[in-house]
Amino acid sequence: MPHINLHGRDISYEIEYRPRRRHPAIQITETGQVRVLLPAEWPTPDAERILQDKATWVLRHLAIVGPMPPAVWENGQPVYWLGHCYRLAWDPALKRPSVVLDEEYCRVGGPADAMKFTIKGWMRQEAQVYLPRRLGEWAEHLALAPSRVKVGEYKTRWGYCRSDGLIALNWRLMQAPQSIMDYVIVHELIHLRHLHHQPSFWQSVAEVLPDYQARRQALREWEPVLKW
Ligand SMILES: [Zn+2]
Known part of the structure; x- marks a missing residue:
């Protein structure tokens, strides 16, 4: 079975020719097998490019159907x-x-x-400076003032805001594109006004980031890459 390296993870896949298909597609079976479905005339090596283009999608779906192997830390990853x-x-x-x-x-x-x-040590250290500074810029722009900012590692959260005004951010956000990091920062800052996820909260987020839904979706797609 051919293998491919997607974001540092070794994934095996199979290629199936489906003469009646007009476009290639990726299928993930219930057991976690990755399949590339190719129209009859499609060249086989294209399967790699198709998988690379959808790497985060594939990794995300594999995480749902079964545990992923631990990331390998070696040269080239x-x-x-x-x-x-x-x-x-x-x-x-x-x-x-x-x-x-x-x-x-x-x-x-x-x-x-x-x-x-x-x-990991280096990223955490950089995050201690970068994330509070970025949050400070947004806070000033939005005229909001958290009582305290801290950076840590949280298993299930990218950030949180407490009723006493403390905002915490996950150092792993440093790996994500700025637009995704900014979404989390703005999300937590808006909690200083609305400490809930009612429609009024999301309306306030949308006033600052009209494309917040796309950023939120992108964060989900980045998750397999950010968590290791
Ligand atoms: Zn929230």
Whole structure:
């Protein structure tokens, strides 16, 4: 069975020719098998491109039908930062555990078998500065003032707002495109006005981000990439 690397995960798939189809499609069976359905005249290598184009969709659906294998942390795998994809490269020239992003690579120093740990530590540290600053910009723009901002790791939430005005943000948002991060930030800031998800809350969100529904959907699609 052919394999493909989708966002760092090794996925096996099968190709089926369906002479009556006019367009290719991807199917995921109840057991989690990925199938690419190709019209009769379609070239087989195109299946890879079709899967790459729908990578987040495939990963999302696999997460629903069964647990995904843990991400492999080795050279060449994708690392996401502010929505950009970098290739992971262990760099022995970096003497201590550290991370350097250049145009194409996420270069990591320190022990090669601790790259995941090193990257996570670096991302969390960067998030402590970046997320509160970004939230501060939005707060000023919206004339809203949280009592406190904290950045942490939360298993099931991207952020939350407490009735005492504290806003918490998940460091994993640093991997997502700015537009998705901004949606979470605005969502939590609007909770300072509406501490619920009634229509009045969503109306306020829509006044700030008219395309918030598309951003919310994009966040769902990014989830398999952000969580590891
Ligand atoms: Zn909410």
